[in-house]
Amino acid sequence: MGLGWVLRDENGGFLAAKNVLLAGTYLVKEAEALCVREALSWLKVTGLGRVDVEMDSQLVCNAIHSVSFGSAFGYLVDDVKDLVSEIEDVKFYFVKRSANRAAHCVSREAFSETGCGEWLDSPPSFLVNILHSDIMN
16 A cells, blocks of 8 residues: 655645555555644654644544544544644545545556655655646646
8 A cells, every 4th residue: 555645835845745554454444544643743743833734634633623533543543633732733625526536646657667765855856746736726
């Protein structure tokens, strides 16, 4: 399973991106929660805060805003909530999948020849057109 995320500034400009390839089979909601957890873990290491997390899984977004519940998915959401408590000012928003194309592109790239990576300051070539298109819309 490929996970990916993109960090942008308040104007939509590229700051960083990362993707990870994980072994295993997961339900979609679990994969989405895992991705948020991994992205927040990475963000915590960078020392950055004051971020808006946009995701195209309304189920995961709602779960993060709700009370805890006992299940594999619930425990993943609890991990996300624990990480949020360690990072300054994190907010979660649901967005349409079309608004999340860059993150999906980065996650798919985990399966390509170039594989997994982390890009800081300059976007990878496979992402440039999508980022440009997003800013223009």
